[in-house]
Amino acid sequence: xxxxxxxxxxxxxxxxxxxxxxxxxxxxxxxxxxxxxxxxxxxxxxxxxxxxxxxxxxxxxxxxxxxxxxxxxxxxxxxxxxxxxxxxxxxxxxxxxxxxxxxxxxxxxxxxxxxxxxxxxxxxxxxxxxxxxxxxxxxxxxxxxxxxxxxxxxxxxxxxxxxxxxxxxxxxxxxxxxxxxxxxxxxxxxxxxxxxxxxxxxxxxxxxxxxxxxxxxxxxxxxxxxxxxxxxxxxxxxxxxxxxxxxxxxxxxxxxxxxxxxxxxxxxxxxxxxxxxxxxxxxxxxxxxxxxxxxxxxxxxxxxxxxxxxxxxxxxxxxxxxxxxxxxxxxxxxxxxxxxxxxxxxxxxxxxxxxxxxxxxxxxxxxxxxxxxxxxxxxxxxxxxxxxxxxxxxxxxxxxxxxxxxxxxxxxxxxxx
Amino acid sequence: xxxxxxxxxxxxxxxxxxxxxxxxxxxxxxxxxxxxxxxxxxxxxxxxxxxxxxxxxxxxxxxxxxxxxxxxxxxxxxxxxxxxxxxxxxxxxxxxxxxxxxxxxxxxxxxxxxxxxxxxxxxxxxxxxxxxxxxxxxxxxxxxxxxxxxxxxxxxxxxxxxxxxxxxxxxxxxxxxxxxxxxxxxxxxxxxxxxxxxxxxxxxxxxxxxxxxxxxxxxxxxxxxxxxxxxxxxxxx
Numbered sequence: 001x002x003x004x005x006x007x008x009x010x011x012x013x014x015x016x017x018x019x020x021x022x023x024x025x026x027x028x029x030x031x032x033x034x035x036x037x038x039x040x041x042x043x044x045x046x047x048x049x050x051x052x053x054x055x056x057x058x059x060x061x062x063x064x065x066x067x068x069x070x071x072x073x074x075x076x077x078x079x080x081x082x083x084x085x086x087x088x089x090x091x092x093x094x095x096x097x098x099x100x101x102x103x104x105x106x107x108x109x110x111x112x113x114x115x116x117x118x119x120x121x122x123x124x125x126x127x128x129x130x131x132x133x134x135x136x137x138x139x140x141x142x143x144x145x146x147x148x149x150x151x152x153x154x155x156x157x158x159x160x161x162x163x164x165x166x167x168x169x170x171x172x173x174x175x176x177x178x179x180x181x182x183x184x185x186x187x188x189x190x191x192x193x194x195x196x197x198x199x200x201x202x203x204x205x206x207x208x209x210x211x212x213x214x215x216x217x218x219x220x221x222x223x224x225x226x227x228x229x230x231x232x233x234x235x236x237x238x239x240x241x242x243x244x245x246x247x248x249x250x251x252x253x254x255x256x257x258x259x260x261x262x263x264x265x266x267x268x269x270x271x272x273x274x275x276x277x278x279x280x281x282x283x284x285x286x287x288x289x290x291x292x293x294x295x296x297x298x299x300x301x302x303x304x305x306x307x308x309x310x311x312x313x314x315x316x317x318x319x320x321x322x323x324x325x326x327x328x329x330x331x332x333x334x335x336x337x338x339x340x341x342x343x344x345x346x347x348x349x350x351x352x353x354x355x356x357x358x359x360x361x362x363x364x365x366x367x368x369x370x371x372x373x374x375x376x377x378x379x380x381x382x383x384x385x386x387x388x389x390x391x392x393x394x395x396x397x398x399x400x401x402x403x404x405x406x407x408x409x410x411x412x413x414x415x416x417x
Numbered sequence: 418x419x420x421x422x423x424x425x426x427x428x429x430x431x432x433x434x435x436x437x438x439x440x441x442x443x444x445x446x447x448x449x450x451x452x453x454x455x456x457x458x459x460x461x462x463x464x465x466x467x468x469x470x471x472x473x474x475x476x477x478x479x480x481x482x483x484x485x486x487x488x489x490x491x492x493x494x495x496x497x498x499x500x501x502x503x504x505x506x507x508x509x510x511x512x513x514x515x516x517x518x519x520x521x522x523x524x525x526x527x528x529x530x531x532x533x534x535x536x537x538x539x540x541x542x543x544x545x546x547x548x549x550x551x552x553x554x555x556x557x558x559x560x561x562x563x564x565x566x567x568x569x570x571x572x573x574x575x576x577x578x579x580x581x582x583x584x585x586x587x588x589x590x591x592x593x594x595x596x597x598x599x600x601x602x603x604x605x606x607x608x609x610x611x612x613x614x615x616x617x618x619x620x621x622x623x624x625x626x627x628x629x630x631x632x633x634x635x636x637x638x639x640x641x642x643x644x645x646x647x648x649x650x651x652x653x654x
Contacts (some may be wrong), residue, residue, distance in 0.1 A: 021464055078457070087463045104458050186462030191436065193426070394651040395424065404426035409418075409427040412436040413457040 006058065006069040008115055010157040010305045011256040015114040016060070017315075017322035018066040020365075021185050022387065028360035029122045030109040031130055031354060034382045037103040038137070045132035046101050049076060052132075053125060055153035055254060060098050060115065065315055069098070078103060084188040085360050085413070086385065089113050101129070106355070108133065114256065114362060119341045120244055120252040122230070124151065127237070127346065134337065134353050137174050141349050156251040160295070162189045168296040172262055172333040176227050176395040177251040178236035180388035183228040188363050191394045191412040195355075197375055199342075201404050209278050212340050213285060215373065215382070216241065220265045222396045223335055227267060236248075236266040240337035240367070241285075245298070248291045259297040261288045262333065268335040332365020336393075338371040351377070361385045389414070419445045429456065476522045486511050505549045513542040539564065559609045564600045570594040589633030596626045 008016055015025045050057045059068035076097045089111070090096055098116040102109040110129065112122045117411045135141055146167040183189070199213070204214035216239060223237045241261045251257060263284045265277055272280070287293065305309070310318075344357045358381050361370035368387040373380065390413075398408050418427045419442050421435035428435060431445045487508055494504035516538040519529050540561065546558035574594055578587050599622065 082458065082461055083463045084460045105456065184462055184465060185468070186464035187460075391437055398426055398437060399424050406426075407427070409429075410421075410424075410436055411429050411457075413460060414436055 002033070004071040005061075006055070006071075008067055008069065008343060009155040009253075009255040010301050011118075011258070012115040013066055013305055014322070014326070017318045018326040019088065019090055019113075020323055021088065022182070022363065023085055023323065024086055024324075025114040025362050026086045026089055026111050027119065027362040027417070028085050028109055028111045028127050029116065029119070029374075030107050030356075030358040030360070031126060032355045032358070033106045033108070034355055035137075036106055037108055037133075039080070039103060040104055041136040042101065042108060042133055045129055046078055048132045049125065049129045052128060053151065053254065056099070056116070056125060058098070058116075059095055060113075061095060062315060065311060065313070066317075067117070067315070075406040076100065077219060080104060081109065084186060085109070085190055086111060086188050086363050087186060096394070107295065117254055118244070118256045118258045119240075119339065119359065120246060120258075121256070123341065123344060124254060127344075127350075128219075130346075130402065131350060132256060134350060137353070139349065139353060141347075150252045151254050152252050153255055154251070154253050155255060156245070156249065156253040156257040157298055157302050159247070159251065160249045161298055162295060165295045165299045167303060168293075168300040170236060170262075172264065173235050173236050173266075174332050174333045175238040175264075176223065176231070177335065178223070178226065178369060179230050180386075180390045182365070182368065182387055183389045186389070188270060189386045189389065189412065189414050190360050190383055191386070191391070191410060191414070192358060192381055193394075193398050193401070193409070195380050195401065195406050196378055198378065199379045199382060200401075203404050203406065204332050207275070207278055209282060211380075212241075212338075212373075213281050214276060215337060215340075216263055216281050216285075218400055219336070219338060219371065219397065220263070220277050220281065222400065223273075224267050224272065225396070226392065234268045236264050236268070237335050238264045238332040238333060242337070242339045243289065243294070244342075245294060248289075248294055259294060259301065260337075261285070261297070261341055295337045327366050331364060334367055334368055336367050336371070337361065338373065342344065342352040343375040356381065358383060361389050430507055476518065476524075479518060480515075483511050483515055488575060506546070508543045509542065509549065536568075541589060555609060560603055562605050563602060566598060570598060585633060586637035589630045590639065592626050592630035592633070595624065596630070 019025055054071075057072060059072045059074075061070045063067055067216060076099070078101045081102045089098060089100065090113070098113040100111045102111065108126075108130065110126045112125075117125070133139060158373075200211055200214070204211045207214060207217075209217070220237055220239060223239075227234065227237065237263070241263055242258045243261050245251075245257045245259060246253075249257075254302075261284075263281050265272060265280055288297075313321075339359070339361055341359050346354060356379065357373040357374050357376040359374040360383050361372040363385055364370065365387065370385050370386065372383045374383075375381070382397075384397070386394070398410065401408055419429070419431035420427050421438065421440055422444055423440045424437045426435075428442060431442045434441055455553055460645055466611065488505045490499065490504040516534065519525065520534050525531050525534050543556040543560040543564075547553060547560075574587065574590055577590050581587070
């Protein structure tokens with residue numbers, strides 16, 4: 001018999017209970033067309049996409065011990081954008097879809113809760129939505145049914161968890177927190193910088209490193225400078241780098257399958273030059289980014305979820321303590337986060353009709369400012385999501401890139417602009 | 418394309434401050450180019466609406482309670498005494514409270530307007546209580562002058578604090594202000610009650626408070642730097 005409910009995956013379970021007014025766990029993936037979006041076509045495209053990926057046709061329900069997804073016959077309605085990006089999806093009761101589809105002018109936005117999937121799963125859904133939308137716009141596209149059958153909704157963490165693998169052992173010190181004042185509840189400022197990948201690639205090449213490492217180093221350098229200017233004491237700068245495990249382990253899951261890798265630069269040890277920062281980050285990433293080390297991070301996550309004490313706690317207790325535990329043992333250990341979804345590629349037939357992709361990171365009270373990176377065609381889009389109205393980090397970051405010779409175009413939703 | 422000379426980045430719009438550094442960007446982009454941009458809609462916070470809705474509900478509930486508080490005592494008073502007697506006091510109190518709540522729930526916008534509404538409410542309240550009591554004149558002769566003295570003293574203290582921002586110095590001024598207020602109260606109340614020999618009870622407090630206030634002001638204005646350093650050295654935390 002086909003089941004009409006799904007369990008949340010290991011990461012999704014943690015995210016589900018940490019949802020609060022400031023921590024929505026919702027991230028946004030947007031795609032911009034060359035023409036204005038037709039809402040009727042978009043609604044039809046969404047319905048077709050949900051038929052094709054039926055595992056997304058679910059609502060979030062409360063169980064006694066965990067949240068779960070229940071299949072539903074209802075279809076979410078696409079709506080025009082009104083609220084700030086990445087606004088909360090859930091209120092008490094939580095009988096809502098764990099995602100929403102929005103449109104504005106030429107832009108289609110898919111806002112997803114991390115309970116359901118991660119960036120990769122979201123991109124696959126969005127690509128299909130765009131394909132189905134463009135079909136309705138009259139674009140002639142070949143059938144892709146075969147390719148879709150490859151996706152599943154399994155918990156890949158369980159599949160790749162090995163009993164004999166020990167937990168991730170590293171301990172992290174409390175990280176430096178940016179002195180930012182929170183804006184009003186529900187307000188989320190995004191600032192996107194559009195730049196050419198090739199230019200950035202050439203600069204990274206000068207430092208003999210990859211684009212991701214270069215961006216991380218640049219960001220770490222800025223955070224070190226901000227700490228030096230604003231704080232008398234020194235604390236480690238730790239940047240959270242979510243890593244897509246699909247690049248290391250065989251799986252076709254559309255659920256979450258990523259781990260957070262911490263990259264730490266400790267200014268207490270002395271002064272770092274930019275080259276020192278790049279070297280330190282390269283070593284840190286090399287240390288973590290192999291299947292053996294990543295298995296220890298998977299083991300930690302799975303064991304945490306399988307802990308009998310945690311499992312036996314009623315959901316209302318989990319809802320109550322999870323935000324505190326997440327803040328104390330999760331967010332407190334990081335200064336900020338950079339999430340790179342990589343280069344998005346579309347079929348040639350689709351590419352002609354799609355101008356750009358954007359990725360907004362989920363807002364979080366522990367890391368008031370986070371960065372999301374996505375690349376499409378020849379351009380890269382770096383978006384800072386900020387819960388504060390302070391623009392210091394964005395300003396310093398983009399000015400540094402301009403100094404290196406990168407041409408940047410800034411777009412923001414800030415009200416004063 | 419519009420461009421910020423300070424940050425070196427291109428921006429979507431001109432004739433607005435740079436989104437990163439607030440430097441004003443002059444008109445460069447044509448209106449057609451602006452129309453071509455995708456841009457952002459005017460965003461609203463999901464919670465702002467909820468909080469406002471909740472505040473409005475609380476205010477309405479309080480309004481209903483106050484209407485009941487207005488009607489029930491009036492009815493009881495009329496039934497028992499066949500006239501409006503003590504209920505006039507409670508009704509006026511409710512009206513004053515209503516006015517304060519109207520300001521507190523942010524229905525009056527602007528700091529200046531809020532202060533004006535509060536002051537008018539206080540004056541009307543004082544005069545009203547006096548009139549209900551059969552007009553003895555205490556509102557005009559006593560309450561209003563005292564209100565004016567208090568407001569002047571508060572205003573002076575705020576002005577001094579804004580200039581100096583030193584709590585040590587301000588403490589001295591606050592002590593002197595309280596002393597002046599006490600003298601004022603005794604003078605005005607004594608005059609109102611037609612006492613021939615006004616006994617200044619505040620004289621008892623005059624010496625210690627003048628001494629303390631003077632010491633505080635003297636220290637803050639006239640203390641030699643050498644002594645300040647010595648004190649800092651001994652008492653630094």
